[in-house]
Amino acid sequence: MDAVGAAAPHMDFSIWGLFWAADWIVKSVMLGLLGASIWCWAIIIDKTMHYRRAQAEMNRFERVFWSGQSLEELYQQQSEKTSGGLGSVFVAAMKEWKRSHEQNASSFVGMQQRLDKVLDVAIARESEQLEKNLGFLATVGSAGPFIGLFGTVWGIMNAFTAIAASSSTNLAVVAGPIAEALFATAIGLVAAIPAVIAYNKLSSDAGKMIGRLEGFADEFSTILSRQLEARSK
Template sequence: MSIISLIANASIVVQLVMLMLLAASVLSWVVIVQRSRLLSASRDQLLDFEERFWSGVDLNALYRECQQNPAPSAIENVFIAGMKEFGKMRQQNTSDPDAVMAGVQRAMRISISRESENLDTHLPFLATVGSTSPYIGLFGTVWGIMHSFQGLAAVKQATIATVAPGISEALVATAMGLLAAIPAVIFYNRFASRVDRMVTGMYTFADEFSSLLYRQAHKMNQSVAKKDEAGAS
């Protein structure tokens, strides 16, 4: 009794369950490969941008460079949102640095929320596969065993040789459910942890960037006040 023969001789319902689990497993591995590449690239982009940011580069030059990028990274979008809001608040002649930074922090929080949603894309699918596949496989097993026992009603004497094939066919569904669920659960937990670390890194950058912009806004406010005093005198 090979696995292929057990699947081929299984009932239609059990075969449909196996097909569903096979499709879920294949889709899970597609998501796993795609998310793994995306998160690795996003992590590298985060580290590279932070290195450029703290290298002493001019913020306006870095802002123009990020805007010209056709596909900005997650951290670049956060930086662009902060710089854009900072420029708008300064154009409105807002003299209060606290009001300026409140708007900048709000804009960066919104950007981080959007990037977090993008990073979390398809992760709920992995969670769903990991949580439901064992039960779907168990349903196929229960149905297959029930179908096997119904076949025994027509047999005068039940032996192990008579019962074993039907039960083996049914247990294949449980095995396939576990094979679909285990990788999905492992990689979901891994990806969720990596997304949390990236989101924490973006919030940390936003706080550091806010402190830098606050000092800059305070200096600009002081320079404007000095000019007004000089003009009045």
Template sequence: MDQQTLAMAHEASNIDFSLLALFARASIPVKLVMILLIVSSFWSWSIIIRKYITFRAARNEAGEFDRAFWSGEPLDELFDMIGPAPEGASQRIFAAGMLEWRRSHRHDGGLIAGAQARIDRSMDVAITKESEKLTSGLTFLATVGSTGPFVGLFGTVWGIKVAFEEIAISQNSSLAVVAPGISEALMATGIGLLAAIPAVIFYNKLSSDSDRIMASYEAFADEFSTILSRQLDSE
């Protein structure tokens, strides 16, 4: 090995390739890309954790209310117990139906025409509101999952452009000149993938969980509507 090669190898070995060093040496556009992706990743994880807690609480609440609903207790007493503005999602759907049910009775005890349709619409509106709460934040996960790699790739392309400019200016294509710039550029793509992969995985998982929870709400609303329909027909 000649002296020049040894000198180049020695020079390359002295370069710090730690993540912090690569970030510090990156150009301003690449740094901004990395910061954007890191912030997006942290925000994605905050949404994932929050949604996991929310979905778990929703499933527990739905199970508890389902047991209370089918316990045989009169529905009027159950409604009086939880009130018109309960905390649980299943309870709010039930309360929406019961409120409209009571409003559909005249003072003489008779029913206002179209009660069944109004009850169904009231519960549908309540279900839509719960759906919006469950799915809030999932759009951000989908956005990070679909755009993260491309944002990182933009940082990589820009970093490689800067690296080649430095090679042209220094008129030296040695490993010590090329390696740092290429490493900094590739780091942006790595961070993009690090942000996008969990976002895609958990978006699919949370979307599926949300669909199952919403299906249980809709099934309960249908069952409750059937019960009220029998009551309306008997009156």
């Protein structure tokens, strides 16, 4: 008993000490969660910057689009640069519009249906880019605590094994394994909580931008539909 009590003060309960003293399975859990947390923060930073740029680009495009500039001039400007968001949707629709007129398409309904399909495909492509990697945040947010809990359970198993091996119920015997186990849970929460918060925020922002894309597509489709009707008369 005295030997156990004398050994206890020499145990390192710092973060590094808990990590190095942990079982290799618990270490694997900790490293996996730490890597997932780092990747989550990389996604969060990248998406935040991406969404800000996308919002600014949408605002600039809408100002130009509704300024009265001709569609042909705007198409030439947008097609010369690799634009995304509203500009990409606009260019895709204008390409189909010009292709239909070059082929002297006579069916108003057929042209309208093709334009609608092109707009849907363009929106789906932009939506995929906006929502890319958000699923990883959702996965870490939901699975992170359970992965950390696995490390906790394994660490507690080691604590009971230490009790059986030492034939002692002294807290010093199990303090280390229990601390390691709880540390694994803490890392799981550190990875999961920001991931959940970021996923909710970023998915909401992505949904708003997708809504803007769909709204613009409906308005632009209406404008082209009016021109088609005027030309068919």
